[in-house]
Amino acid sequence: xxxxxxxxxxxxxxxxxxxxxxxxxxxxxxxxxxxxxxxxxxxxxxxxxxxxxxxxxxxxxxxxxxxxxxxxxxxxxxxxxxxxxxxxxxxxxxxxxxxxxxxxxxxxxxxxxxxxxxxxxxxxxxxxxxxxxxxxxxxxxxxxxxxxxxxxxxxxxxxxxxxxxxxxxxxxxxxxxxxxxxxxxxxxxxxxxxxxxxxxxxxxxxxxxxxxxxxxxxxxxxxxxxxxxxxxxxxxxxxxxxxxxxxxxxxxxxxxxxxxxxxxxxxxxxxxxxxxxxxxxxxxxxxxxxxxxxxxxxxxxxxxxxxxxxxxxxxxxxxxxxxxxxxxxxxxxxxxxxxxxxxxxxxxxxxxxxxxxxxxxxxxxxxx
Amino acid sequence: xxxxxxxxxxxxxxxxxxxxxxxxxxxxxxxxxxxxxxxxxxxxxxxxxxxxxxxxxxxxxxxxxxxxxxxxxxxxxxxxxxxxxxxxxxxxxxxxxxxxxxxxxxxxxxxxxxxxxxxxxxxxxxxxxxxxxxxxxxxxxxxxxxxxxxxx
Amino acid sequence: xxxxxxxxxxxxxxxxxxxxxxxxxxxxxxxxxxxxxxxxxxxxxxxxxxxxxxxxxxxxxxxxxxxxxxxxxxxxxxxxxxxxxxxxxxxxxxxxxxxxxxxxxxxxxxxxxxxxxxxxxxxxxxxxxxxxxxxxxxxxxxxxxxxxxxx
Numbered sequence: 001x002x003x004x005x006x007x008x009x010x011x012x013x014x015x016x017x018x019x020x021x022x023x024x025x026x027x028x029x030x031x032x033x034x035x036x037x038x039x040x041x042x043x044x045x046x047x048x049x050x051x052x053x054x055x056x057x058x059x060x061x062x063x064x065x066x067x068x069x070x071x072x073x074x075x076x077x078x079x080x081x082x083x084x085x086x087x088x089x090x091x092x093x094x095x096x097x098x099x100x101x102x103x104x105x106x107x108x109x110x111x112x113x114x115x116x117x118x119x120x121x122x123x124x125x126x127x128x129x130x131x132x133x134x135x136x137x138x139x140x141x142x143x144x145x146x147x148x149x150x151x152x153x154x155x156x157x158x159x160x161x162x163x164x165x166x167x168x169x170x171x172x173x174x175x176x177x178x179x180x181x182x183x184x185x186x187x188x189x190x191x192x193x194x195x196x197x198x199x200x201x202x203x204x205x206x207x208x209x210x211x212x213x214x215x216x217x218x219x220x221x222x223x224x225x226x227x228x229x230x231x232x233x234x235x236x237x238x239x240x241x242x243x244x245x246x247x248x249x250x251x252x253x254x255x256x257x258x259x260x261x262x263x264x265x266x267x268x269x270x271x272x273x274x275x276x277x278x279x280x281x282x283x284x285x286x287x288x289x290x291x292x293x294x295x296x297x298x299x300x301x302x303x304x305x306x307x308x309x310x311x312x313x314x315x316x317x318x319x320x321x322x323x324x325x326x327x328x329x330x331x332x333x334x335x336x337x338x339x340x341x342x343x344x345x346x347x348x349x350x351x352x353x354x355x356x357x358x359x360x361x362x363x364x365x366x367x368x
Numbered sequence: 369x370x371x372x373x374x375x376x377x378x379x380x381x382x383x384x385x386x387x388x389x390x391x392x393x394x395x396x397x398x399x400x401x402x403x404x405x406x407x408x409x410x411x412x413x414x415x416x417x418x419x420x421x422x423x424x425x426x427x428x429x430x431x432x433x434x435x436x437x438x439x440x441x442x443x444x445x446x447x448x449x450x451x452x453x454x455x456x457x458x459x460x461x462x463x464x465x466x467x468x469x470x471x472x473x474x475x476x477x478x479x480x481x482x483x484x485x486x487x488x489x490x491x492x493x494x495x496x497x498x499x500x501x502x503x504x505x506x507x508x509x510x511x512x513x514x515x516x517x518x519x520x
Numbered sequence: 521x522x523x524x525x526x527x528x529x530x531x532x533x534x535x536x537x538x539x540x541x542x543x544x545x546x547x548x549x550x551x552x553x554x555x556x557x558x559x560x561x562x563x564x565x566x567x568x569x570x571x572x573x574x575x576x577x578x579x580x581x582x583x584x585x586x587x588x589x590x591x592x593x594x595x596x597x598x599x600x601x602x603x604x605x606x607x608x609x610x611x612x613x614x615x616x617x618x619x620x621x622x623x624x625x626x627x628x629x630x631x632x633x634x635x636x637x638x639x640x641x642x643x644x645x646x647x648x649x650x651x652x653x654x655x656x657x658x659x660x661x662x663x664x665x666x667x668x669x670x671x
């Protein structure tokens with residue numbers, strides 16, 4: 001029987017690897033016997049480079065980790081550094097951060113939804129999602145001056161204030177985004193082909209989830225309802241009213257539903273932040289730009305945050321100089337992707353793209 | 369009518385046709401790939417400029433957009449994919465990383481410029497470049513193809 | 521009960537516990553039974569005179585974090601028997617920091633190419649000595665110090 005097993009190489013260039021993932025798949029006919037991911041094709045030595053420059057300089061590399069939600073990445077870093085140096089952040093800056101992070105989460109999930117549609121053989125959701133995403137990017141562009149990688153959060157606040165025009169843009173966006181989302185969801189969710197290709201595919205049980213350290217929407221789709229924004233709130237998430245969606249099936253379809261619901265909740269958070277955002281400083285004046293480079297600190301800090309992919313945090317160790325001694329990135333995609341062999345074993349080869357794209361891996365973050 | 373004139377004008381027609389029907393290769397490496405997707409997405413829609421379908425196989429395509437950081441582990445694979453493309457083939461190096469290593473140039477595992485791996489026709493600056501910049505690069509490449517100033 | 525060497529905490533109050541490296545597997549097993557059911561990450565730090573291994577644990581029911589550290593010079597016990605996710609994290613720590621994990625099923629490089637010399641996150645890693653990667657006949661990576669041999 002053994003000689004019936006053939007080995008197929010998948011990637012590192014393949015339209016549905018979401019980057020540079022390579023999977024060595026062992027097949028018995030159409031059934032996947034074993035699938036071992038090979039990573040490292042985008043290893044950009046972010047951790048080493050962050051140890052080679054001052055604290056604010058590290059933000060450049062952190063930005064480029066999960067490049068579809070760069071603001072979420074920045075947040076983890078600035079929170080850790082601020083915690084390490086006891087930097088006070090003005091209230092308005094924290095509310096702006098929340099606003100931006102949620103907008104970026106929407107953009108990230110929209111990219112996932114579009115490419116997930118592509119992987120399942122549907123071109124339409126891609127264009128619908130990119131149309132909506134461009135609207136969010138225009139807002140972020142208006143506030144930060146950049147479309148994808150922002151370098152917007154600074155130690156002690158944010159680099160520029162939100163303008164009245166941008167707030168109006170966000171208001172207009174929140175008003176009809178949920179309707180647009182309904183439309184996109186119905187393209188996939190009401191398609192018989194999509195549902196039958198995803199239901200019961202790539203199942204991860206709650207035990208597997210804990211054993212692999214899987215977090216984020218994947219964890220919540222497997223029945224473990226844990227969201228850091230709710231369970232250990234940072235910024236002002238405790239003053240916001242939102243739900244944490246969860247499912248128990250643990251398959252690709254459950255992850256689809258969880259992410260869609262998360263987008264709805266994010267829009268809800270954005271609408272509430274708009275009402276609550278106070279007037280005041282957007283920046284701690286004590287930490288102006290030339291000051292930042294000379295910041296020195298000692299001690300350790302790890303601040304976990306909820307990125308679109310899962311629990312993300314940065315463990316920083318300072319040795320008293322102006323350069324961090326060690327920057328260690330806890331990247332959710334890395335742990336999520338390591339569960340792939342379990343997710344694929346026993347399924348058909350055609351389920352592979354569905355399972356891989358349901359992880360939503362971003363290789364800047366997996367390989368760092 | 370001598371043979372020569374006929375050959376050159378056919379050549380011109382061929383160049384014009386090649387320039388206006390580039391098939392790019394779906395080859396996303398890093399952050400820039402997202403902007404490349406934006407360029408083909410709804411708002412920017414670069415099919416308007418004759419570069420219509422993103423092909424999934426290197427053997428079907430004649431334009432490689434190196435969109436992102438080329439690491440040392442990936443570079444031999446980039447070269448192999450380039451070798452698999454059929455002539456005539458063109459390369460756009462998109463973004464700071466692909467052009468010169470970008471912010472990672474001081475590191476240990478990043479190739480400082482994809483031009484050490486494959487011949488590049490057009491470089492695009494930016495980290496990441498906006499979709500408009502990529503579209504401009506496409507137009508520049510088309511002009512170069514028509515005037516015959518391309519590398520292979 | 522496994523003895524604890526010392527106890528500190530991070531700036532935001534996450535407990536850091538130092539355990540002797542002989543006891544690390546036992547100690548983590550104890551903690552897992554206590555409810556720290558998720559292993560978030562394993563990382564290594566090079567302190568020039570010794571290496572440290574960090575285990576970030578999480579109790580998903582009570583949502584508390586815990587960091588367990590151990591000092592070593594070269595190797596510690598693998599915890600892949602407790603958490604399946606430890607596999608990749610330990611491979612990465614071996615790849616970048618150069619800490620060996622005893623009884624790991626498949627301890628080889630994960631991010632860098634097979635055959636790479638040195639561990640980049642060590643403080644004495646020579647950053648000016650470039651290495652070049654190319655594909656061999658069998659489709660696997662070849663690493664060399666010669667610029668002409670690869671990219």
